[in-house]
Structure formats: structure tokens, C-alpha cells
Amino acid sequence: MIDYSKFPNRSVACIDMMSFYASCMAALHNLDARTTPIAVVGNLKQRGSVVLAASPAMKKRFKIKTGNRLFEIPRHPKIRLFEPRMEYFLEMSMSITRILHKYVPAEAIHVYSVDESFIDLTGTEKLWGDPAQTVREIQKEIYETLSLPSTAGMGPNMLMAKLCLDISGKKTGFAKWNFEDIPEKLWPVSPLSEMWGIGRQTETSLNNMGIFSVGDLAHASLETLEKKFGIIGNQLYHHAWGIDLSKVDAPPVAGQVSYGKSQILMRDYNSIAEVRAVLLEMCEDVAKRARDAGKAGRTITLGISYSKNALGGGFQRSRTIKEATNETMAIYAVCKELLSENYDARPVRQISLSITKLEAEQSVQLSLFEKDNWKDRAIGSVMDNIRNKYGSTAILRAISLTDAGTAIKRSELVGGHKG
Template sequence: MFDYSKFPNKQIACIDMMSFYASCMASLHSLDVRKVPIAIVGNLKQRGSVVLAASPAMKKRFKIKTGNRLYEIPHHPEIRLFEPKMAYFLEMSMSITKILHKYVPAEAIHVYSVDESFIDLTGTEKLWGDPAQTVKKIQKEIFETLNLPSTAGLAPNMLLAKLCLDLQGKKTGFAKWTYDDVQTKLWPVSPLSEMWGIGRQTEKSLNDMGIVSVGDLANFDLQRLETRFGVLGNQLYHHAWGIDLSEVGAPMPEGQVSYGKSQILMRDYNTIAEVRAVLLEMCEDVAKRARDASKAGRTISLGIGYSKNALGGGFQRSRTINEATNETMKIYAICKELLSENYDNRPVRQISLSITKLENEQSIQLSLFEKDNWRDRAIGSVMDNIRNRFGSTAILRAISLTDAGTAIKRSELVGGHKG
């Protein structure tokens, strides 16, 4: 048993907007997101366009959720369809943060995502009273001001606040956990992927060790977990006991562990030439972001998702090179190799790309055997400067002007969708 008196016992709340994107559109059009079936669709003019968000009524009554396609939505007089307004969504997100600032200082707020935030209410009792009532007051103000319903969890640390929200608060609107609740409310959780921070691959590895619930994980031998997973094993063990030393408002670790991009294509891409066209554009974008941050990576990862019309599936492959790079064409060359080795000629609907194992660009030693290295880097720098000054489409590769190219259309979007 843990002596919880040695660990932080704060008043951390995790507040999440209910069906945020659908709620924003409902607010804009004076609708009740809890009653009206609403779907946010990438492009209403394309039948294969993806459902980006759905209201509770849409999910419950019509079984339509994120990832469905426009053509799968039934024709029904009560259904309301909207295209995303990303600029408006971001504006609403900032409005939520402004409300939080009325209750706690900036350093006591951690914006986890566009629709979810952590706030530290420790020590605010003299100002606002009981933290549980304060959270409910904040939820009420967000709803009355912005017409956005929310759910919340309150607990001694960020981990338990998030778990309290996900496992109970989203069903009841608000929930509060203490360390005393760990064994009765957290340990029964199974499958393990329902535990915040445990993905499918880690879940499978734990299952192979006979660990199928959070309680199993908490009572497993710590040394064996550390032998199998290293530092992650130690973290998994302590998380199973509800222990988390993260600080709200603490600065994020310096730097970024990867640069990546993912696209759901607006139609099936049926040839490798079409896929390569989009892939080159994505390599250009990812490489530029790495160059802007003066970073370069040694591992290039490519993911391909096949169309539902071809029974779905796909592959994810990586390749590590000897020298880190942020050059577009070098990254593209690796991606072409991975594509040629694994692509089985089925129509493609999703492409993802990332570079990892980053290091500072200044540490790269250009090979003396590649005479065009300096020239290529200089050309890349000039192209980046033009785009930074005049926009992403100020200078384009010819492939972007073909039917397969998506760069021009995507340049008109905010956050990947219409502004």
C-alpha cells in the first residue's frame, strides 16, 4: 500500500466541453446540442467527405460518429449538417480560457486541447469556496455565456482528474475522486486501453504478461515491469496507484519529439503516381517545419490507410538513416522506398508522415561525397523564406498543379478545415 500523504494532494479539475465542435455550431445556430442530431462534415459537396464531429443525438439515434462518411448519413428532416468553421472554433476555445482566467491565474491553467483544460484550484477556497462548487460554477458560466455544455473531474492530481472525468464525469456531468477511490473506481478498469496513457500496443504487451486490468497492473512486480518497459514500466505502475507528479502550468519539455502530418484524402487515390504526388507535398511541409525549428531527423515513418471500398487496412513503416536530414527530397526518397516495398495497389484514402529522432540542424555534417548538399540546403532556405513571407502557395512544385495535388486547396483551410 502507498502512503499517499507523501504525494501531492491538490484540487485539480479537468474540464471538457461536451461534443465541442457540434456544440459550437449548435450555439451559432441557436440549437440544443443535447437534443438535435448534428454532424460536422469536411465538405458537404463531396459525398465521400468525412464526418469530423457528431452530437450525442446523432450518435445515439443514427449511429453516425466521427470517421463516418457523408453518404452514410441518412436523409432525415431533423438532421442538421454543417461544414467546420475552424476560426470560430478557436475563438470559442479562447473564450473558454478567458473564463478560466477569472478564477485562477495563468500559471494554474494547462490547456490540454482545444476543448479540454486542467486548472489548479488549490488555495482558492478563501476566494471561491469549496473547489467542487467552484468547478460547477465555472461549468455554469461557460454554458450561460457560450451555450457550451461541459463535463468535469476533480481529483488530487492531473492523472486522476483526467481519469475521473473520462470514467465517471462524462456520464454524470461532474465527478470527484480522492486517493481513497483508486482501488474501487480505477482498479476495475478493463480493457487497459481505457486507462489514459495506455495505447493498444502497450495494452497487448501487458496482456501477454497476464495483466488485463488496472488492478492487475498495480499489484504486478515493479521490477519485472521496469525490466520489460524501462522507465515506462515504472510510470505505468505508479499511475495504476493514482500517483502523478505532473504540475499544472509546468513548461512543456523543450523541443519537439517529432514533426508530422496526416491527411484524409477527399477521394480514393488509385495509382502510386497519385499517392506520390500528395506524399511529396507532405514531405515539403514536414521538412519546412523542421527547418524552421532548425531541427533534422534520422527516422522517417510512412503510414498508408486503404479505402473502405477496398476493405480498409493499411501499413505503417519506418526507416532510420545514418545522417539526420530536413531536406525535402531526401525524406521523399525514403518515403518512396517504403511505399514501393509495402504498397499493394489498393486505393488509398489516408496518408501520414513523420520524422523523429531529432537533433539540432547545426550538428549535421554534410557528406563530402554529395556535392549538391550545400546547394540543396540553400535552395530550401530560399523557398522557405518566400513561403514564410508570402504564404504557403507563393512557390509550389509542379506536382501541386496536377489533379492529385492537395496543397492549393489545403492552403485555404484553417486547422485542416474551412475557416
């Protein structure tokens, strides 16, 4: 058993906007997102465009949710369709944060995403009273001020607040968990991927060990978990007991562990040459972000998803190189190898790329056998400075001017969508 008296027991809440994009469009058009079937679609002119958000009424009545396609939405007079307005969504997100600042100081707020935030209400009792009631007042103010409905979960730490939100709060509007609730409310959770922080791959590994629920995980051998997963095994074990030492004024995971990009293509790309064109642009973007942060990576991962017209599927492959890099062409060279080895000539609709196993750029040694290495870094630095000062399209590779290039069109978007 865990002695919870040894761990922090705070008043942390996780507040999530209900179907945020759909609710924002509802507020803009004087609609009620809770009762009006609304879908926010990437591009209304493309029947294969993805649904980015759906209101509760759209999900319940028409079974349309995020990830569906435009052609799957039935023709019905009560359905309202909108394209995203990312600048407006970001403005609404900032307005939510300003409301939170009225109740707690900046260091007690962690904006987790555009529509979800953690707040620590510990010590605010003399100002606002019971923290649980304060959260309800915050939800009320957000709705009355911005017309955005929300759900919230509350717990003794960030992990518990998030789990409470996902498992209980989203069903009831507000819920609160204490450590005493863990056996009854957390341990029955299954499949394991329903728990925040456990992905499909980890779930499969745990299933192979005979662990299928959070309760199974809590009662597994800590030594065995650490042997299998390292420090992550220790974290998985303690999370199953509701233990989390993260602070609200810092991200739940300290430091960025990867740099990546995923892009759904506007059409099927039917040749390896076209795929390489987009891949080079993506390598440029990922490498620049790593350079801006002073990081370099040793493991490069390429993911390809084939078109549904070609029965879907795809592959994801990784390769670890001897020396960490943040050079565009070095990353691109590895991606070309992975593509050539695994691509089966079917039409491609999505490409993803990431670099991991990061280390400080200063720790990377220049090879004595590659005399132009320092020149490549200098050129990359100059290109980065130009783009930082004048915009992402101030200097482009020639490939971006071809029909396959997407960099120019995507530069006009905010968050991948129209502003």
C-alpha cells in the same frame, strides 16, 4: 503500497466541452446540442465525407458518431447537418480560455486541445471557496455565456483529473476522485487502452505479459516493466497508482517527440505516381516544421490506408537512417523506398507520415562525401523564410500544380477544414 503523502495533492480539474463542434454550431443556430441531433460533416457535397462531431442526441438516437460517413446518416427531418467553421470554433475556444482566466492565473491553465483544458485551483479557496464548487460555477458560466455544455473531472494531479473526466465525469457532468478512490474506480478499468496514455500497441504488449486491467498493471513487477519498456515502464506503473508529477503550466509530455502529418484524400488515388505527389507535399510540410523548431529526425514512418472500395486495410512501416535529417528530399527518398516495398497497387485514401528520434539540428554533421548537402540546407532555409513571410503557397513545387496535388486547396482551410 504507495505512500501518497510523498506526492503532490492539488486541486486540478480537466474541463471538456461536450461534442464541441456540434455544440458550437448549435449555439450559432439557437439550438440545444443536448437534445437536437446534430452532425458536423467535413463536406456536405461528398457522400463519403467524415463526420467530425455528433451531438449526444445524434449518437443516442441515430447511432451516428465521429468517424461515420455522410452516407450513413439517415434522412430524418429532425437531423441538422452542418459543415465545420474552424475560425468560429477557434474563437469559441479562446472565449472559454478567457473565462478560465477570471478564476485562475495564466500559469494555472494548460490548454490541452481546442475543447479541453486543465486548471489548477489550489490556493483559490479564499477567493472562490471549495474548488469542486468553483469548477461547477465555471461550467455554469461557460454554458450561460457561450451556450456550450461541458463535463469535468477533478483530482489531485493532471493524470487523475483526466482519468476522472474520461471514466466518470463524462457520464455525470462532474466527478471528483481522490487517491483513496483508485482501487475502486481506476483499477477495474479494462481494456487498458481505455486508460489515458496507453495506446493499442502498448496494450497488446502488456496483454502478452498477462496484464489486462489497470489493477494488474499496478501490481505488476516494476523491474519487469522497466526491463520491457524502459522509462515508459516506470511511468506506466506509477500512473496505475495515480501518480503524476506533471505541472499544469507545462505540457504533460515535455518537449515534442515527433513531427507528423496525416491526410485523408478527397478521392481515391489510383496510381503510385499520384500517391508520390501528395507524399512529397507532406514531406515538405513535416520537414519545414522540424527545421522551424531546429530539430532533425532519424526514424521515418509512412502509413498508407487503402480505400474502402478496395476492402480497406493498409500498412505502416518505419525506417531508421544513420544520420538525423530535416531535409525534404532525404525524407521523401526514404518514403519512396517504403512505398515501393509495400504498396500493392490498390486505391489509396489516407496517407500519414512522421519523423521521430529527434535531436538538435546543430548536432547533425554534414557528410564529407555529399558535397551539395550544405546547398540543400540553404535552399530549404530560403524556401522556409519565403513561406513564413508570404504564406504556404508563396513558393511551391511543380507537383502541387498537378491534379494530384493538394497543397493549394488545403492552404484555404483552417485545421484541415473550411474556415
